[in-house]
Each structure stands twice: as structure tokens, then as C-alpha cells.
Amino acid sequence: MDSLTQIVLGAAVGEAVLGKKVGNKAMFYGAIAGTIPDLDVYVGKLFDTVTALEIHRGFTHSVFFAIVFGWIFGWLISLYEKKASTKEWALLMFWGFITHPILDAHTTWGTQLFWPLDIRLAFKNIFVIDPLYTLPFLVFLLMAMFQRKGAAKRRKYNNLGLIVSSSYMAITIVIKGITYTKFAHALKEQGIVYKEIETKPTPFNTVLWSANVETDDAYLIGYYSFFDTKPIEFYSYPKNHHLLGDYKDDASVKRLIKITKGWYTFSEKNNALYLNDLRFGLLSVAPNFQQFAFSFKITEEDNKVLIDEVPRNREKAKELVNDLWIRIQGN
Structure with missing residues (x-):
């Protein structure tokens, strides 16, 4: 998905994991976690065209990366952010890292979630930029952001954003099934x-x-x-x-x-x-x-x-x- 969508998802996940304890910093670090996997695009610029394509949505979009680098980044953050433990920061970064490729798996390009296995998941039920997915999600996130830390409304708004976006994603899978039937019927006719x-x-x-x-x-x-x-x-x-x-x-x-x-x-x-x-x-x-x-x-x-x-x-x-x-x- 596009960078804005991944930032919104990462921030919302960060809030869900640690927002009650550290407030908006959870959104901040979650947004960073949602951005980091796509840095593989810049790594790809160091290589030829084909290699760059192979690198994109590979290693940095894997379960392996989320686990290993979730702990590494969690430890680094804990060195100067003392309101949460290393384990808590690692958990936030892990969920920020892993939800990124899971979302990307619904697009046409897909993602190599189980790297180093050469399996690229691509469900093709949503375009990389979809305002109906991103904009409601963003609105709920902003509403949550301006609530005080630990407030019931803050958690409510953030959860609503996650629920609405996930529900829309589920609906697109149903829609894909309907359209597949339409095309198959037209070919038969x-x-x-x-x-x-x-x-x-x-x-x-x-x-x-x-x-x-x-x-x-x-x-x-x-x-x-x-x-x-x-x-x-x-x-x-x-x-x-x-x-x-x-x-x-x-x-x-x-x-x-x-x-x-x-x-x-x-x-x-x-x-x-x-x-x-x-x-x-x-x-x-x-x-x-x-x-x-x-x-x-x-x-x-x-x-x-x-x-x-x-x-x-x-x-x-x-x-x-x-x-x-x-x-x-x-x-």
C-alpha cells in the first residue's frame, strides 16, 4: 500500500499496543515501524532493475524481519524511552513491522511474507491506493490523537479505525469473489x-x-x-x-x-x-x-x-x- 496508509496503520497499531502507557509516542513509533519495510525501495536503487524488483517486498516484509528487527529496534528505543520496557517497545515494533506486509499481501504485487521461502502472497483484492480504506482510518486516528492518554474515547476511536478499515478489507475480498463470478460467466456466455x-x-x-x-x-x-x-x-x-x-x-x-x-x-x-x-x-x-x-x-x-x-x-x-x-x- 502507499506510504500514507502504512503510516496510519502503523500508528494505529502502535496506539493499540502501547498508547495507554506512553500516549502519542506509541503512534509516533508505530508510524515509523509502518514506514521502515518500504526502505527496500532505496536499497533497490543500488542494483540493476531486475534485482531491485526482486528485493522489493522481500526480506523487509517478512515474519523473520519483524521478529528479529522488532527486538533490535525495541531495544534501541528503550535506551532513551524509559516509560515502557524493552519487551513492550519490541512488541510495538513487531506489530508495526508485521502488519505492513500483511496489508501489502492484499495488493497485486504481494509480499514475500515467509522469506527466505520463494512464496509471494498476492490476494489482489485492493489497489495500492484506496481512499475508502485510508481516509476513514486516518480520521479516526486523528480523533484518537487529540484525546488524553488513557482516555476511553482515545481507545474507542482508535479501535473504530482498525475495525472500519479491516471490515472494508473483508468486503473487498467478497467483492473480488463476486466479480470473478461475473467474468467467468461472461467468458462462458x-x-x-x-x-x-x-x-x-x-x-x-x-x-x-x-x-x-x-x-x-x-x-x-x-x-x-x-x-x-x-x-x-x-x-x-x-x-x-x-x-x-x-x-x-x-x-x-x-x-x-x-x-x-x-x-x-x-x-x-x-x-x-x-x-x-x-x-x-x-x-x-x-x-x-x-x-x-x-x-x-x-x-x-x-x-x-x-x-x-x-x-x-x-x-x-x-x-x-x-x-x-x-x-x-x-x-
């Missing part, structure tokens, strides 16, 4: 034979959902809004896996393909090869739009294969917001 289907919400909402559908030689992408009145349409994107050519034996390319979990296409432009990661969708919900949110340019220089992530177009991102608003209202 249209006589489309497919191998696999995955669904996920489009950016910033849980009203409009998209589906990636694998067929023999192409992937289909379709959209469904709860306000739709017409049948779901699916748009085809050829796999073009044959374009990989001599790159198929390159270790970096193999690692990149592994990261996509098999949801990828290839395209060519200006004599360059591009791998498109389908899991994160397109930069528009318009029919047959071709620009993917995550795309990687594969080139060769001095007999070495280079992989670079294609920068996302900010103007296209702005257009996406407008497109989403229109499409959410129905087809």
Missing part, C-alpha cells in the same frame, strides 16, 4: 476457452474491476463495473512470446519473466523489444489501449543484455483518472 483468469480492482476504487484471461496465444483483458448494463467485452493482446528469440536463455530475462508470474507479453517498437507485465494493467481503460503500466525495455550492448523499466507517462496517468471516473459509471 461468449464461448471463450481459457486456461486461467485473475481479477483485480482498477486504481483507487473497488467498483470497477479488471480481469486478465489467458488463452493459447493471447491474453484477454476485460472490465466490469457494478453499474454496467451491457455484457463484458474482452480485448485481445497477443502473447508474442516468440519475439524473445535469443534472449530466452539470458538469466536476467528469465528472472524478469519469473517476477511476472507468467502474465507477460512482448512487443516491438523502434527495433527494441519490450516485456509488458500484465498484472498491473494498462494506463487507460479504453478499448484496445496498448500502453502498460509496467513495461521493460530489453536491449543488448557489448554482448550484455540490459533491462530498463520504461518510465510512466504522468500525463497518461492523469488521463487514466478521468477515464476511470467515466468507466466506473457503467458501460
Whole structure:
């Protein structure tokens, strides 16, 4: 999830663990704990594109990290914060660290919660930025913050924030199940034979959902809004896996393909090869739009294969917001 959401969650968890004893400092250190796992993004900048992708939401998003570094940070905090014991501070940091990846596991990218095992949990029931999850949570947290330490209202407001946000998360899982049924029914009605289907919400909402559908030689992408009145349409994107050519034996390319979990296409432009990661969708919900949110340019220089992530177009991102608003209202 986005940084603000993780800060709010960490602060609320910190308050739940130690707020009665140390007041707003529990929120402060909880917010820090909610931020620390995402520092892996900056570590990734020291490496090549593929390694950075592998690092993100790996070690720092694991149970191992939460346990070991929860104690380390708890001990460090206890050296100058004497109102709680080392064990209490360690418990606060542990819960701040562990709730971060648990929340991330509900997004499309997922998280390697059981590192070093190569298992990445990704339930794909919420977008990385969802105002309906974050804003009510933030309001309750602020209401709690301005209550005195130990006050009944303070705990009540904080608990309400945790309950409302968790309830919304549970609802998104139910919604995902409903939309999966809608897509599967549409495929059956249209006589489309497919191998696999995955669904996920489009950016910033849980009203409009998209589906990636694998067929023999192409992937289909379709959209469904709860306000739709017409049948779901699916748009085809050829796999073009044959374009990989001599790159198929390159270790970096193999690692990149592994990261996509098999949801990828290839395209060519200006004599360059591009791998498109389908899991994160397109930069528009318009029919047959071709620009993917995550795309990687594969080139060769001095007999070495280079992989670079294609920068996302900010103007296209702005257009996406407008497109989403229109499409959410129905087809």
C-alpha cells in the first residue's frame, strides 16, 4: 500500500499496543515501524532493475524481519524511552513491522511474507491506493490523537479505525469473489476457452474491476463495473512470446519473466523489444489501449543484455483518472 496508509496503520497499531502507557509516542513509533519495510525501495536503487524488483517486498516484509528487527529496534528505543520496557517497545515494533506486509499481501504485487521461502502472497483484492480504506482510518486516528492518554474515547476511536478499515478489507475480498463470478460467466456466455483468469480492482476504487484471461496465444483483458448494463467485452493482446528469440536463455530475462508470474507479453517498437507485465494493467481503460503500466525495455550492448523499466507517462496517468471516473459509471 502507499506510504500514507502504512503510516496510519502503523500508528494505529502502535496506539493499540502501547498508547495507554506512553500516549502519542506509541503512534509516533508505530508510524515509523509502518514506514521502515518500504526502505527496500532505496536499497533497490543500488542494483540493476531486475534485482531491485526482486528485493522489493522481500526480506523487509517478512515474519523473520519483524521478529528479529522488532527486538533490535525495541531495544534501541528503550535506551532513551524509559516509560515502557524493552519487551513492550519490541512488541510495538513487531506489530508495526508485521502488519505492513500483511496489508501489502492484499495488493497485486504481494509480499514475500515467509522469506527466505520463494512464496509471494498476492490476494489482489485492493489497489495500492484506496481512499475508502485510508481516509476513514486516518480520521479516526486523528480523533484518537487529540484525546488524553488513557482516555476511553482515545481507545474507542482508535479501535473504530482498525475495525472500519479491516471490515472494508473483508468486503473487498467478497467483492473480488463476486466479480470473478461475473467474468467467468461472461467468458462462458461468449464461448471463450481459457486456461486461467485473475481479477483485480482498477486504481483507487473497488467498483470497477479488471480481469486478465489467458488463452493459447493471447491474453484477454476485460472490465466490469457494478453499474454496467451491457455484457463484458474482452480485448485481445497477443502473447508474442516468440519475439524473445535469443534472449530466452539470458538469466536476467528469465528472472524478469519469473517476477511476472507468467502474465507477460512482448512487443516491438523502434527495433527494441519490450516485456509488458500484465498484472498491473494498462494506463487507460479504453478499448484496445496498448500502453502498460509496467513495461521493460530489453536491449543488448557489448554482448550484455540490459533491462530498463520504461518510465510512466504522468500525463497518461492523469488521463487514466478521468477515464476511470467515466468507466466506473457503467458501460
